[in-house]
Amino acid sequence: MSSIRSTKSTIRDIASHAGVGAGTVSRVLNNHPHVSDSTRAKVLKAIEELNYRPSFSARQMRTGKSQVIGFITDEIASTQFAVNIIKGAQAVAWDYGKLVLVVNSDGNRAIEYEAIEMMLERGVDGIIYASMFHRQAQLPDSIHEVPAVLIDCFLPDRSLPSVVPDEFGAAHEATEILIRKGHRRIGLINLGGEAKPAIEGRLAGYTAAMQAHGLYDPDLIVHGGDEGAGRHGYASAMKLMKLTERPTAIFCAQDRIAAQAYRALHELGIAIPNEVAVMGFDNHIDVATTLSPLLSTMALPHLEMGQWAVEYLLSGAGEPLEPVQVKLPCPYIERQSI
Amino acid sequence: MSSIRSTKSTIRDIASHAGVGAGTVSRVLNNHPHVSDSTRAKVLKAIEELNYRPSFSARQMRTGKSQVIGFITDEIASTQFAVNIIKGAQAVAWDYGKLVLVVNSDGNRAIEYEAIEMMLERGVDGIIYASMFHRQAQLPDSIHEVPAVLIDCFLPDRSLPSVVPDEFGAAHEATEILIRKGHRRIGLINLGGEAKPAIEGRLAGYTAAMQAHGLYDPDLIVHGGDEGAGRHGYASAMKLMKLTERPTAIFCAQDRIAAQAYRALHELGIAIPNEVAVMGFDNHIDVATTLSPLLSTMALPHLEMGQWAVEYLLSGAGEPLEPVQVKLPCPYIERQSI
């Protein structure tokens, strides 16, 4: 059918083909008022016939808006399930008619700085910076030249709006859920590594809930190692099970830790959830659903954070963004381990 | 320090500040010859002082190159580990000084068509279309208006270059590896669903290897169901183990299937790998490494496909791309299950 047009047509081609002025074509294109129906029809017909496609770069040059937002992330693939942040961000941007420029820095700060520079040169309408785990971020001053929102991280001076998971609330709720199920001795195997806010928030949430019910006992808390991938979960679970008054539930601050805890419990011949209940954290789908029994866990609101960030970036009708600091709830995903 | 400049400076501001013509500034910016060192120095100084940043949209309008490539994918998050395709693509684009516009269609064809349209309007230098599982794709004619490369899929008429995993070769090698280890009775639990080339390729590779060694027996093959997430793996493994002459190795055409097979073998009290070896497929990290023993598997070359696609798109110095059909090898990842 419509053969590939070799030479692009411009708004003036449309104008002369339709027998009108260039300004009129532009008015039709942008749905401006004060265009008669007959003229509009002629223009639309010409657009159709010449297979016209407007040039965004020309439009951007004139209006200053690129209809593109930049998305920078430090480690897109190290914790793969977090791609939902991108997915959510892109989906909302799409609803606003905007496209997303993505760059993955692999944690290399020089790349992040250069990426921001490149995005600025391209005149993006805004920038989202997403960390793949909850931490404090460090960004160049130039980030302030354009609206920007942070995901899963925050600036030392809080000068940029940010959205992070409510670590404290989630850990508190997880613990409460276990308590409500009748558990009194609840162990915590915490994270290791550099995700400070997550480590501290989850610990604090757990502690608060335990103390509120007079169940707190420091022996029940095992602090994580740095081995990554939750590998210390095995030894930690073993340690917990050796306690004289051993826990009837374990709250693992990460699904991967839970996977290793499962392994320990299996070896000890302890049944999940009958003898010991296990609560995870992250809703790391591939882990939670290959475990048997399926792991109950607190879900990190990745998708929602991505959505929130873009929504906030774009909904403000141009005026500077308030640097609000938002915490999103982490829903409880009930499966079989509790 | 350097205060945020409120009003952008243009190339003409630089020109007058440096006391030269606009053309000269442009020549400096683009490293053209025939600029004296002293002039160059003056211009560079002015750029520095005015904190000048060139406008890509103006540049694009004049040159026609956007320095951006489009990346469309059908289901970025359904099989999360495949984000490596994006990661690889973006990394190579970065090396070429280009940024990547990403849109996730969620399998919605209307979105894909519109995404291509939007990318064309923005004048992308090329488009990558990536499927998250190996299949035949369907794209609008307009895709031919710009250089394009397909990942993990192909067009019915093969009119676009594509890069896919070598399913046959990988399955063949996997089977050979098991045979070399001394196995004679090797079961195959194949995929279900709509990933035709993967299903057929893996079956053919297995079959060829078995036949070449005179080991082929149709009873050893279990065809997958549609339940998804490899859930049929449990029943399939059970079935295989009930064979009178039961297999000493199982080749699972997907790591998730292997996870379910593990469950069946555990229940039957069959030790992996001593009594039965298990080979996976996909190198679905989170699955393969939470299983115990760790799963040996064939890795899908996601990162490499992403890299190859962009490399091929960008390396051709402008002339139309040959529609080559490339198959990338799937490396064997040795762990503990064989």
Place this chain on the structure above:
DNA sequence: GCCTGGACTGGAATCGTTTCCATGTCATCG
């Protein structure tokens, strides 16, 4: 001393839109 050609430079034209201003038309109102 004149001519030639190369190096360097300034400035106009151009890319494809949007926006603003000026003009023309027509119905309405006093």
Place this chain on the structure above:
DNA sequence: CGATGACATGGAAACGATTCCAGTCCAGGC
């Protein structure tokens, strides 16, 4: 019936770069 707006429209200017053309300068060859 002339003045007044509201509406419709054409066309020029502007956005910020690149590129081409023409002009200046200077060294070297005759």
